[in-house]
Amino acid sequence: MEKFKEIIRQYPFLGFIIAFFILMAIPSIFFTDLYQSHLSSLIFINIIVAAGLNIVKGYCGQVTVGHVGLYAVGSYTAGCMFMYLGASLWITLPVAILVTGLFGVAFAIPSFRLEGPYLALATLGGGEAIRLFIENGEFFGSTYGISSISQPELFGITFDTPDKYYYISMPIMLIAIYFSFSVLRSSIGRAFMAVREDPISAAASGINVKKHKMLAFILSAMFAGAAGAVYAHLPPGYIHPNNYTVIEMVTFLAMVVFGGLGHIWGGIIGAVIITIVYDLTRPLYEYQLFIFGLTIVLTILFMPKGIGGFIDKYFIDRRFKKKQAVADK
Amino acid sequence: MKKIKIIFSSLVFTASLLMSTIAQADNIKIGVSFRMLSDVGYKHGMLIEDTVKMWNSQGGINGKKIDLTLYNDECKSEKGVANATKLAYQDKVHVIIGSSCSSVTLPMVPVITKAGVPQIIPHSTSSKITMTGSEYIFRVPVSSRFYKIVQGKFTAEQQGKKIAYIYVPDQASMVFAKEMMKYMKDEYGVDPVYQVQAGEKETDFRSFLMKAKAANPDVIVLSGLVDETVRMLVQSYEVGIPKSVHRVANSVASKVEVPTNAGKAAVGVVYSAAFAASDTRPIAKKFVKMVKSKYGVTPGHDFSQMQDLLDMLKPALEQVNFTGNLAADRNAVRDSIAGIRNFTGLASGPISFCAAGSPECRDGNKTPVMIKYTRGGKNWKTAVAGTVTFKPSDGL
Numbered sequence: 001m002e003k004f005k006e007i008i009r010q011y012p013f014l015g016f017i018i019a020f021f022i023l024m025a026i027p028s029i030f031f032t033d034l035y036q037s038h039l040s041s042l043i044f045i046n047i048i049v050a051a052g053l054n055i056v057k058g059y060c061g062q063v064t065v066g067h068v069g070l071y072a073v074g075s076y077t078a079g080c081m082f083m084y085l086g087a088s089l090w091i092t093l094p095v096a097i098l099v100t101g102l103f104g105v106a107f108a109i110p111s112f113r114l115e116g117p118y119l120a121l122a123t124l125g126g127g128e129a130i131r132l133f134i135e136n137g138e139f140f141g142s143t144y145g146i147s148s149i150s151q152p153e154l155f156g157i158t159f160d161t162p163d164k165y166y167y168i169s170m171p172i173m174l175i176a177i178y179f180s181f182s183v184l185r186s187s188i189g190r191a192f193m194a195v196r197e198d199p200i201s202a203a204a205s206g207i208n209v210k211k212h213k214m215l216a217f218i219l220s221a222m223f224a225g226a227a228g229a230v231y232a233h234l235p236p237g238y239i240h241p242n243n244y245t246v247i248e249m250v251t252f253l254a255m256v257v258f259g260g261l262g263h264i265w266g267g268i269i270g271a272v273i274i275t276i277v278y279d280l281t282r283p284l285y286e287y288q289l290f291i292f293g294l295t296i297v298l299t300i301l302f303m304p305k306g307i308g309g310f311i312d313k314y315f316i317d318r319r320f321k322k323k324q325a326v327a328d329k
Numbered sequence: 330m331k332k333i334k335i336i337f338s339s340l341v342f343t344a345s346l347l348m349s350t351i352a353q354a355d356n357i358k359i360g361v362s363f364r365m366l367s368d369v370g371y372k373h374g375m376l377i378e379d380t381v382k383m384w385n386s387q388g389g390i391n392g393k394k395i396d397l398t399l400y401n402d403e404c405k406s407e408k409g410v411a412n413a414t415k416l417a418y419q420d421k422v423h424v425i426i427g428s429s430c431s432s433v434t435l436p437m438v439p440v441i442t443k444a445g446v447p448q449i450i451p452h453s454t455s456s457k458i459t460m461t462g463s464e465y466i467f468r469v470p471v472s473s474r475f476y477k478i479v480q481g482k483f484t485a486e487q488q489g490k491k492i493a494y495i496y497v498p499d500q501a502s503m504v505f506a507k508e509m510m511k512y513m514k515d516e517y518g519v520d521p522v523y524q525v526q527a528g529e530k531e532t533d534f535r536s537f538l539m540k541a542k543a544a545n546p547d548v549i550v551l552s553g554l555v556d557e558t559v560r561m562l563v564q565s566y567e568v569g570i571p572k573s574v575h576r577v578a579n580s581v582a583s584k585v586e587v588p589t590n591a592g593k594a595a596v597g598v599v600y601s602a603a604f605a606a607s608d609t610r611p612i613a614k615k616f617v618k619m620v621k622s623k624y625g626v627t628p629g630h631d632f633s634q635m636q637d638l639l640d641m642l643k644p645a646l647e648q649v650n651f652t653g654n655l656a657a658d659r660n661a662v663r664d665s666i667a668g669i670r671n672f673t674g675l676a677s678g679p680i681s682f683c684a685a686g687s688p689e690c691r692d693g694n695k696t697p698v699m700i701k702y703t704r705g706g707k708n709w710k711t712a713v714a715g716t717v718t719f720k721p722s723d724g725l
Contacts, residue, residue, distance in 0.1 A: 034414065
């Protein structure tokens with residue numbers, strides 16, 4: 001087991017290949033109906049957004065409340081490319097990532113001068129402005145939304161049902177997580193953390209703060225763009241400005257906070273749990289928002305580092321106990 | 330000992346789950362995806378729950394109990410699609426009721442069509458929904474394609490052709506205003522004297538209303554959701570638009586909040602809907618009394634359409650011989666609903682469906698009614714200004 005762990009530590013890519021094969025097998029072993037596949041795709045999409053949000057908020061410490069606007073940019077880039085050019089996911093996905101990355105630049109600029117609640121307000125305004133622009137623009141389908149966005153085809157298979165689309169959203173999610181891990185474990189990730197902890201000290205240590213803030217916003221925007229494009233093509237392929245409101249933004253933030261801000265697994269754990277809890281509480285619609293509000297308040301009060309913090313504490317304690325046992329001997 | 334206890338309790342739990350599943354397998358399942366955000370939204374949900382409870386207490390349908398699954402879609406397409414998928418594949422319902430918002434119902438159609446589950450719409454009016462050609466979709470309310478004609482014709486012939494339009498970016502409000510503009514242009518060659526799309530959740534419409542006033546219109550069309558409609562009506566008097574300028578609203582004006590909150594400003598407002606609380610038929614009077622006493626509100630046409638839907642659904646389900654084969658049972662429910670002819674309930678006209686999945690067959694109510702508020706405030710009153718029954722293909 002120790003040897004296996006060592007190999008994974010040396011070649012993390014192998015871990016993702018194993019995860020890929022496990023996730024490939026899950027539907028045929030555990031899923032009993034198509035809804036579970038649909039829910040899984042939603043979880044994967046939320047994981048991509050939350051992983052991106054974790055980069056800018058959890059690692060780089062920039063308070064952004066407008067990420068849902070970037071998610072909308074990704075969706076509408078894909079939707080419009082389909083509507084006007086008939087493009088499929090294979091074309092819309094990279095374009096959506098690039099376009100949303102450019103929007104990330106616009107979101108990053110205020111972070112050079114603003115911090116905390118002021119930056120939150122600026123990004124909130126940006127996100128809402130994007131949604132309102134879409135809602136009022138006939139080019140974007142306005143309040144009619146864009147419907148019948150096609151599902152991707154590969155090797156003659158059309159991924160037009162939730163069970164098939166699972167095999168599109170899952171690998172994209174894995175690639176996104178791998179990319180996020182690679183960035184966060186590199187010198188860039190460490191620079192992000194330095195900027196988060198103290199920008200002045202970071203600058204004194206030779207880190208270009210502006211450059212890294214910009215990079216964090218661009219990277220996280222690219223994640224949101226990818227998620228948006230995958231969502232746009234999710235069967236039945238319909239997007240509407242109503243799906244990109246502040247409420248969705250709060251849900252994304254809840255995922256990251258609940259999972260653990262700045263924890264490498266934080267956004268992923270949060271996305272999985274929040275999406276499933278949201279689904280399970282669907283019949284309790286009168287209390288659903290109350291449950292969510294209470295969860296966020298209780299998490300911040302009693303678990304400020306989220307579930308990720310607990311996991312960290314568990315491993316640190318275990319390592320400490322092991323070392324202490326060795327020392328006692 | 331502890332292990333034996335765990336194994337035993339797990340077995341009991343599994344057995345009880347299995348038993349309840351077997352018991353439920355014989356039941357008729359109805360799924361609902363609905364906007365249950367506001368007070369009135371919750372009350373619509375309560376109306377469905379109470380009606381199904383009553384059916385069950387009366388012995389169910391042909392001796393079978395009805396299981397009701399109610400989900401809130403918050404008027405969001407993402408939630409509506411998830412609800413439709415869950416109801417179709419996980420809850421395995423026989424029929425779906427929903428949704429209230431056209432932008433939610435529209436993406437639900439391909440989901441339910443693929444799954445082969447019949448869906449009855451209680452409120453969504455967008456003509457696009459039935460134009461999808463799905464064999465599984467049925468609409469109880471009047472389609473926007475009929476509303477635009479009746480409203481356009483009434484306005485042009487009774488009120489005037491110099492029309493100013495103020496609308497908000499909500500799908501139903503926008504469709505109403507734009508379709509009416511198009512109709513006026515196509516039929517009478519008339520362009521709007523002023524038109525503007527206000528912002529979302531706009532609260533101050535006075536600048537738009539001042540511009541509309543400057544255009545000296547005969548009619549001013551105020552198309553918005555409940556709050557916006559109320560504000561536009563009240564503010565239209567604040568900016569000095571005289572009473573002689575006719576105020577026209579979309580079917581949202583049938584909601585109780587409009588005359589209650591707009592007060593005197595609601596007087597004279599004309600709108601087209603599928604039901605008027607001032608309806609003097611005994612069935613309507615009885616319904617209004619029931620809703621007032623049970624839910625504490627005067628019912629608008631959304632309430633009446635939901636009641637009609639449930640009253641139509643029950644006999645349709647009674648005609649189905651449920652075999653236990655879900656796909657076959659769903660198709661049988663679909664065919665039974667498609668067999669409904671001239672259902673006379675609370676709606677302004679008879680509701681009929683037929684077999685083909687075309688708008689002609691699936692837009693059930695073809696009789697919108699023109700209604701005018703004669704009194705505003707808590708004790709509001711309406712009068713029927715006119716009723717028209719359309720041919721199935723009109724407005725296509």
